[in-house]
Amino acid sequence: MTGTVEPGFSLTQAQAEIAEQDWDAWVLVTAGAGTGKTTTLLHRLEFLTGVEELEASEILVLSFSRAAVRELRDRVDRHAVSARRVRAHTFDGWASSLLYQMDPHRGDLGGTSFDDRILMAIDAIDAGVIESFENGPPSHIVIDEVQDLVGVRREMVEVLLDRLGRHCGFTVVGDAAQSIYGFQIPDLTQRAAETNRFFDWVRATFGDELLEASLDENFRARTPDARAALHLGPKLQALPSAGDAARAEGVRLHTELRHVLGTMPSFGSLDDPFVQSSLREYDGTAAILCRTNGQVLWLSEQLNKYQVAHRIQRSPRTRPAPAWVTELVNATRSSTMTEAQFTEIYGSLPDTIDQAGRVWRSLRKVASSPNNRLDVGALVKAVAEERLPDELTAIPVHPLVLSTVHRAKGLEFDRVIIVEQDALDAGDKDADSPSEARLLYVGLTRARDDLYRLSLPRLWEMRNAQKSTKIARWYVGGREKWMRRGVEASERDVNKTVPPGYPDGAVVRDIQTHLREVVQIGDAVELHRLHDLPMAPDQTPPYGIIHEEREIGEVSECFRRELHRLLQPFPRAEVMSWPESISGLRIDLVESVAGSDVVTERAGLITQMWLAPRLAGLGRFHWRGDSKESEVRV
Numbered sequence: 001m002t003g004t005v006e007p008g009f010s011l012t013q014a015q016a017e018i019a020e021q022d023w024d025a026w027v028l029v030t031a032g033a034g035t036g037k038t039t040t041l042l043h044r045l046e047f048l049t050g051v052e053e054l055e056a057s058e059i060l061v062l063s064f065s066r067a068a069v070r071e072l073r074d075r076v077d078r079h080a081v082s083a084r085r086v087r088a089h090t091f092d093g094w095a096s097s098l099l100y101q102m103d104p105h106r107g108d109l110g111g112t113s114f115d116d117r118i119l120m121a122i123d124a125i126d127a128g129v130i131e132s133f134e135n136g137p138p139s140h141i142v143i144d145e146v147q148d149l150v151g152v153r154r155e156m157v158e159v160l161l162d163r164l165g166r167h168c169g170f171t172v173v174g175d176a177a178q179s180i181y182g183f184q185i186p187d188l189t190q191r192a193a194e195t196n197r198f199f200d201w202v203r204a205t206f207g208d209e210l211l212e213a214s215l216d217e218n219f220r221a222r223t224p225d226a227r228a229a230l231h232l233g234p235k236l237q238a239l240p241s242a243g244d245a246a247r248a249e250g251v252r253l254h255t256e257l258r259h260v261l262g263t264m265p266s267f268g269s270l271d272d273p274f275v276q277s278s279l280r281e282y283d284g285t286a287a288i289l290c291r292t293n294g295q296v297l298w299l300s301e302q303l304n305k306y307q308v309a310h311r312i313q314r315s316p317r318t319r320p321a322p323a324w325v326t327e328l329v330n331a332t333r334s335s336t337m338t339e340a341q342f343t344e345i346y347g348s349l350p351d352t353i354d355q356a357g358r359v360w361r362s363l364r365k366v367a368s369s370p371n372n373r374l375d376v377g378a379l380v381k382a383v384a385e386e387r388l389p390d391e392l393t394a395i396p397v398h399p400l401v402l403s404t405v406h407r408a409k410g411l412e413f414d415r416v417i418i419v420e421q422d423a424l425d426a427g428d429k430d431a432d433s434p435s436e437a438r439l440l441y442v443g444l445t446r447a448r449d450d451l452y453r454l455s456l457p458r459l460w461e462m463r464n465a466q467k468s469t470k471i472a473r474w475y476v477g478g479r480e481k482w483m484r485r486g487v488e489a490s491e492r493d494v495n496k497t498v499p500p501g502y503p504d505g506a507v508v509r510d511i512q513t514h515l516r517e518v519v520q521i522g523d524a525v526e527l528h529r530l531h532d533l534p535m536a537p538d539q540t541p542p543y544g545i546i547h548e549e550r551e552i553g554e555v556s557e558c559f560r561r562e563l564h565r566l567l568q569p570f571p572r573a574e575v576m577s578w579p580e581s582i583s584g585l586r587i588d589l590v591e592s593v594a595g596s597d598v599v600t601e602r603a604g605l606i607t608q609m610w611l612a613p614r615l616a617g618l619g620r621f622h623w624r625g626d627s628k629e630s631e632v633r634v
């Protein structure tokens with residue numbers, strides 16, 4: 001039966017055997033890139049709901065990133081029949097919803113980090129909270145991409161399986177060759193200890209009753225180029241986890257993978273109009289994959305210069321609430337809503353991404369009210385606490401994606417262009433060569449058809465501020481150490497404590513209309529310094545966000561503090577001048593924000609929600625009296 005789910009092909013025998021295990025089986029699947037792990041999981045879900053007759057609510061599906069969750073959801077939507085209602089969660093999204101489910105009235109989630117929430121969820125699972133829920137514990141747990149379970153997330157899944165695994169089935173799948181998120185553990189020795197740790201734990205805990213399966217055949221790659229790196233998968237899976245042997249083997253495999261990339265055709269130079277039009281006019285999905293975010297930012301600036309539309313792939317952690325949530329809440333004049341009222345309003349909203357029935361069910365997960373109604377206040381609270389279900393925080397995909405390899409994990413594209421990488425230094429004890437090799441392998445295995453290499457000039461001016469200032473941003477430096485010429489925009493850069501234009505009600509409403517009706521994803525924006533007075537000794541003056549000559553928001557305290565720190569030649573030094581404006585930034589999206597009722601009442605808004613822009617890209621500094629980009633002198 002499972003062979004019929006996805007049109008155009010049947011499952012292989014090995015895939016079908018995994019998909020058709022009994023609901024209470026313990027299954028561990030380890031398999032290489034593109035062998036159909038996610039596809040097999042999709043069929044597994046269909047089998048569990050269709051043949052084993054589990055309810056969607058009895059199956060818990062967890063995965064690493066929102067991109068992977070989205071991929072699984074899209075495939076379920078396209079191909080599944082009985083598994084339609086099964087929803088996947090990221091580890092972070094699920095931890096938040098678990099804590100909320102424990103106590104919908106709790107007020108301690110706002111402001112907590114995702115790691116904090118994971119730790120709180122571990123304590124709750126350990127204390128037996130899942131068994132106490134009305135629906136009871138899940139009958140089957142499915143986890144994708146387990147190779148990237150490290151640190152607290154690994155601990156959470158272990159506690160979960162330890163506690164519930166004996167009474168339910170599970171299917172966990174992963175590929176040790178694609179483990180690339182180890183960097184979340186900064187210490188190299190600890191990180192090495194995390195490699196394959198989850199696989200070992202599952203084997204040790206479930207012993208002989210664990211059914212181990214593997215998949216060998218690659219289906220993603222349809223051309224010899226796209227297949228060129230696959231033979232190195234088994235070697236990467238077998239990499240020693242620590243020590244000199246691991247380092248040496250990592251360097252050797254990285255060299256081999258670079259050689260594979262070197263045999264691919266060059267994509268050419270971005271300043272060549274032919275290359276630009278080939279990016280603009282390609283009619284499949286394409287990705288340019290970079291090693292660092294600095295390369296992504298630089299390339300994005302180039303593509304903007306040549307008017308090649310694209311999208312920067314976001315961090316898997318960000319969870320923006322889409323703009324339509326504000327529209328929905330504003331259009332509701334009562335504290336609860338029926339499904340019929342919701343469907344009518346939702347149908348009239350622009351830029352929605354899913355069918356009303358499914359969105360309704362997702363919203364009810366965080367804001368249910370008796371008699372199948374939606375609790376509007378609870379929805380506002382869920383937005384304020386960044387607790388919207390993963391599927392609602394997805395954004396429309398773009399045909400040309402610019403991404404680090406990290407963020408492209410689990411995804412596939414018709415055409416992949418990989419930025420060429422330097423050779424590793426075999427003597428560098430601080431380099432994590434096994435991770436570097438796995439990273440390049442992940443990049444080389446994302447393509448269905450075409451694989452190209454792209455060589456970039458040496459981007460000596462792109463610097464990661466993390467090393468010198470502990471600020472998680474890239475900036476543009478100069479020939480001298482103290483020079484500053486630009487900075488990366490991050491998702492934390494817009495002031496979301498008050499609506500743009502606050503406290504003037506007329507201005508606030510005007511900006512809301514502009515954000516709703518005029519501002520588009522990818523539009524150019526500039527930051528203009530509003531006056532010369534620093535906001536605090538450790539902050540720059542405020543900057544307004546200008547879109548088509550209108551101010552549509554103000555930068556956040558975080559931005560002012562980090563910009564100030566970046567402009568200091570050394571800690572505690574005085575900053576003598578601030579850029580007059582910062583150009584080159586783009587609208588990442590317009591998102592929904594929830595704030596205090598005191599603020600929204602004062603601003604004359606009808607609800608506690610408003611729209612705010614999110615910024616992306618690389619901003620270039622401009623100084624007073626200087627029309628072109630310049631360098632700060634402090």
Ligand SMILES: Nc1ncnc2c1ncn2[C@@H]1O[C@H](COP(=O)(O)OP(=O)(O)OP(=O)(O)O)[C@@H](O)[C@H]1O
Nearest residue numbers: 009010011012033034035036037038039219220410
């Ligand atoms: N039996 C099959 N016959 C034909 N195509 C298949 C089969 N199984 C999977 N595919 C296709 O192969 C591609 C890769 O599958 P999938 O994404 O499930 O692999 P994966 O193992 O999860 O990949 P990765 O770990 O590299 O992200 C998909 O386009 C999928 O539709």
